[in-house]
Every structure is written in structure tokens, then in C-alpha cells.
Amino acid sequence: MQLIRARPCALAIVAALLLIGPSNAQGVFDLGRQIDGYAAVAPDRTFAFPDDHGPHDGYRVEWWYLTANLEAEDGRRFGVQWTLFRIRMAPPGEADDAGAWRSPYVFMGHAGLTSGDAHFSAERFARADTGQADVAAAPAFEAFIDEWRFAADDASGDGLRTASVSAGGKDFSYALDLTATGPIVLQGEGGYSRKSPGPQASYYYSQPFFDADGEIVIDGEPVAVTGKAWMDREWSSQLLRETQSGWDWLSLHFDDGDKAMLFRLRDGTEGDYFAGTWIGADGTARPIAREEISFEPLARRRKGRARVPIAWRVQAGDRRERLRIEALNPDAFMATSFPYWEGPVTISGDRTGVGYLEMTGY
Numbered sequence: 228m229q230l231i232r233a234r235p236c237a238l239a240i241v242a243a244l245l246l247i248g249p250s251n252a253q254g255v256f257d258l259g260r261q262i263d264g265y266a267a268v269a270p271d272r273t274f275a276f277p278d279d280h281g282p283h284d285g286y287r288v289e290w291w292y293l294t295a296n297l298e299a300e301d302g303r304r305f306g307v308q309w310t311l312f313r314i315r316m317a318p319p320g321e322a323d324d325a326g327a328w329r330s331p332y333v334f335m336g337h338a339g340l341t342s343g344d345a346h347f348s349a350e351r352f353a354r355a356d357t358g359q360a361d362v363a364a365a366p367a368f369e370a371f372i373d374e375w376r377f378a379a380d381d382a383s384g385d386g387l388r389t390a391s392v393s394a395g396g397k398d399f400s401y402a403l404d405l406t407a408t409g410p411i412v413l414q415g416e417g418g419y420s421r422k423s424p425g426p427q428a429s430y431y432y433s434q435p436f437f438d439a440d441g442e443i444v445i446d447g448e449p450v451a452v453t454g455k456a457w458m459d460r461e462w463s464s465q466l467l468r469e470t471q472s473g474w475d476w477l478s479l480h481f482d483d484g485d486k487a488m489l490f491r492l493r494d495g496t497e498g499d500y501f502a503g504t505w506i507g508a509d510g511t512a513r514p515i516a517r518e519e520i521s522f523e524p525l526a527r528r529r530k531g532r533a534r535v536p537i538a539w540r541v542q543a544g545d546r547r548e549r550l551r552i553e554a555l556n557p558d559a560f561m562a563t564s565f566p567y568w569e570g571p572v573t574i575s576g577d578r579t580g581v582g583y584l585e586m587t588g589y
Contacts, residue, residue, distance in 0.1 A: 262287070264318025265464035268428045270419045276411060277379070277386020279432070280460065281364030282313055289313050289462030291362065291370045293377060293392055294583040295403060295439045296480060296571050297454035304555055305443055305452060306571030306583065307401045308339035309377055309392050311370050313355075313362065334360035336372040337563055338394035340401055340443060341570045346559045347445070349396025351375065385411050387434050387458070391441075401443040405456055409436030410510040414488060415502065422466055422492055423500050429463035435478065435486045435506060455480045457583065470496040473588015475522055477541070477552065477572070481580040484508030489515070489543055491522045493588065505544055515543055528557040533589040535560075535568045548577040552584065 266285030283289055290312045297305040312335040319331075332355035339348045351372045353360035360372035368386050369378040375394040379387055393402040412433045414420045420431035437456035442449050457478045476490040489503035501522075503515035520543050524536035537554040552572050559570025567587040574580040 262318065262464075264320070265315070266319075268419070268430055268463055268465075270416060272418060272430060274413060274418050274430075274432060277364050277368055277382050279364070280368040280379075280386055282362045283430075283462050285315070285319050286462045287315050287464040288466070290460075291377060292459040292461070293437075293456060294478060294569075294571075295437075295454055295456035296581040296583065297403075297439065297443065297452035299450050299452050303450070304343065304571065304581075305450075306339075306341040306555060306559075307394075307403070307443065308337065308569055308583075309375070309394050310337040311360070311362070311372055311375075311377070312336070330355040332356075334372050335564075336360070336375055336394075337561065338375060338396055339559070339561060339569055340399040340445065341556050341559045342445065343555055345445065346556055346570065347396060347399035348561045348563060349394070349399075350563045387411065390437075392456075395444070398446050399444060401441065403439045403441035403452075403456070405437040405439055407434055407436050408438055409508075412504065412506055412510065412512045414504050414512075415514060420461070421500075421502060423468045423471070423494075423497075425468055427465050427468050429461050429466055431459070431461045433460070433478075433488065434458040435480075435488070436510070455581065457486075467492065468494070468497070470494050471500070473586070475536070475539075476585045477582055479550075479574060479580060479582035481574065481578045483578070485578075487515075487543060489520055489522075489541065491520070503543060516545075519544055519547065525551075528554075530558075530560050530566075530568075533566075535586055535589045537568075550574055550576045550578060552582070554584065 265287050293309045295307045314333050315331050317331050334353040336351040353372050362370040367379045367382045377392040380389040388407050390405040414431040418430055418432050420429045435457045439456040440453040471492045471494045474492045479487045485508055486506040492500040501517045501520040503520055505513045505515055523540040526538040527534045528537045537557040539552040541550045555571045561567050561569050569585045572582050572584045
């Protein structure tokens with residue numbers, strides 16, 4: 228079957244939807260603006276797996292997101308990113324039954340590969356109900372856009388025990404096999420992840436225990452790699468409040484087997500909002516209180532008007548563990564419709580390890 232790349236009408240729809248601004252995270256799906264009619268995110272939801280790996284109609288945006296910290300036999304380090312967004316362009320209504328090419332949903336895919344001295348990124352768009360992109364939880368989880376694919380091998384257990392992921396673009400590609408060695412983790416308050424003191428929130432869970440092995444290709448050179456991968460799953464109808472300008476997000480794999488997710492939503496008016504989860508090597512998860520987290524930029528990289536932090540001093544947890552976070556490649560800027568920084572990091576200080584950093588709105 229011939230693969231169909233981004234169609235002009237899909238590009239126009241997504242460009243209008245994004246309301247892109249170079250330094251404003253509200254341009255990311257305009258999620259700081261409240262629009263009535265979308266499904267609401269509320270506490271005390273009961274999650275069900277593997278069903279929740281599939282799409283959730285009625286919400287404004289959801290995504291399937293995977294990052295991996297990888298190493299070659301010669302010690303070279305790499306990172307890969309695979310993300311698929313499903314974006315609803317209007318609240319539920321009569322348009323839901325309009326059929327192909329009039330679906331209220333569009334898909335956007337991002338792929339990235341980072342080494343110590345190079346960074347590659349690619350982007351795809353698709354309209355729902357055309358066969359170019361889709362997500363399903365049954366008979367086994369599968370998400371794809373064109374030939375980019377993230378899929379489970381079967382639906383046993385929580386539906387993500389073993390999986391594979393692949394993508395590529397100009398001068399790069401990757402294909403990895405994934406094996407989960409621990410449980411799915413609900414972020415926030417049982418999967419209800421607050422993004423402000425107000426009603427802004429998402430449903431959010433992770434599979435942070437993937438072992439990864441496979442191959443990357445850079446400029447035609449295949450490289451066998453192994454490492455750790457982290458999958459995030461999130462959906463919302465209003466992720467931000469209007470005064471929040473962007474976020475700094477970390478997923479961390481510590482050498483002792485523990486893990487952590489931390490984020491800061493930047494707000495120059497109401498004050499920054501922090502949240503996180505400490506995940507034990509046995510899968511036990513504990514929310515980290517806002518007052519137990521601090522982010523301090525130590526060094527920055529300039530890209531156009533943006534000055535993005537590429538080294539941080541982070542404190543987290545009830546013991547206020549001090550971590551230094553440093554980018555493997557300071558120039559890991561994603562050349563996509565809304566520019567952002569995304570790449571692998573190293574951890575030193577009270578703990579050592581590797582992880583991934585995403586920064587938007589600079």
C-alpha cells in the first residue's frame with residue numbers, strides 16, 4: 228500500500244488549530260483557553276488496561292509518547308523520541324458522524340533522534356478516518372501514522388508487556404523492541420495530574436520500566452543499541468491556565484533502579500507550579516509535593532529569540548535530593564510546527580543516571 232504523507236488540507240487545519248507563537252506555550256493546541264463542550268477531567272477516575280491505551284473521544288488532545296536512553300557497544304550514547312498527538316478540533320456534536328475527511332480529529336506525529344553531536348527531527352500530519360493514522364487498544368494496542376508505529380505484541384496483562392516502536396526521517400531512523408520489567412504507574416493523584424491550583428488537569432499514566440534493544444541508523448550507518456525507555460500516556464481538555472507560558476518536564480532513570488517524573492509549569496503572574504512522582508525500583512509510586520521540588524537553570528543555549536536551559540540544578544523529594552541535569556546535546560531543538568527542546572540528559576549529584584528533558588514556551 229502506498230503511504231500518504233501530510234495532505235495540504237490537514238496541514239492547514241493543524242496550523243490554524245495550533246495558533247503558533249514562537250515563545251508562547253498557549254500556541255500548543257491553545258490549551259490555556261477554556262472552551263465549553265469538551266469532556267472534563269475530574270478526580271477519582273478508574274483506569275482500565277489495556278483499554279485506556281486506546282483513544283478517548285470528547286477530549287481536546289491526547290498523546291502517546293515514548294523516549295529512550297540508548298547506548299552502543301562502543302559507549303556512544305543516543306536518545307530517541309516517538310510521539311503521536313490526537314487533536315479534536317471542535318467539541319462533540321453533529322460533526323462526529325460526518326465520515327472520512329470530515330472527522331473532528333487530526334493526528335500529528337513527532338520523531339527525534341539525538342547523539343552527542345547531532346540531532347534529527349521529523350513531523351507528520353494525518354486526518355482521522357482516512358487510514359493514514361489511527362490508534363486502537365484491541366485486539367492489541369497499536370498507534371501509527373504513515374509507517375511510524377508503536378505497538379504491543381499482544382494484549383496479555385496490562386497490554387504493554389512487550390512492544391515495538393519505529394520511525395524515521397531525513398538521515399535517521401530507529402526500530403526498537405521493548406520489554407516491560409515493572410508495572411504501569413499512575414501519575415499525580417491516582418492518574419489525576421493537576422497542572423495548577425485551579426481546575427487545569429490531565430489524566431496521566433506511564434510505563435517507565437521498558438528495557439529497549441534494537442537499531443538506530445544515522446546518515447546510513449546502522450548502530451546496535453540497548454537501554455531504558457519510558458512511555459507516557461496523557462489526555463486533557465484544558466492542560467494549562469492562561470497565565471502559564473510553558474513547561475519543563477523530566478523523566479529520570481536512576482542507576483539504583485528508582486525513577487522519577489518531575490515538571491514545572493512556568494507562570495510569571497501566579498507563580499510556577501511543580502509536581503512529580505517518585506517511583507521505586509519495585510514500582511511503588513509516591514507523589515512528590517510541590518514544596519519538595521525546585522528547578523534552577525545553570526546554563527542556557529540560544530536559538531533565535533529563545534534561551535533554553537541545557538543544565539539544571541534540581542531538588543526533589545522529602546530528602547531534597549540534589550541532582551545536576553545536563554543535556555547530552557545542547558542543540559536538541561525540535562524543528563516542528565511549534566518549536567521546542569527535547570533530548571536525553573545525564574544525572575549526577577546525590578544520584579546518577581540518565582533521563583529525558585522536554586522544554587516548551589521559551
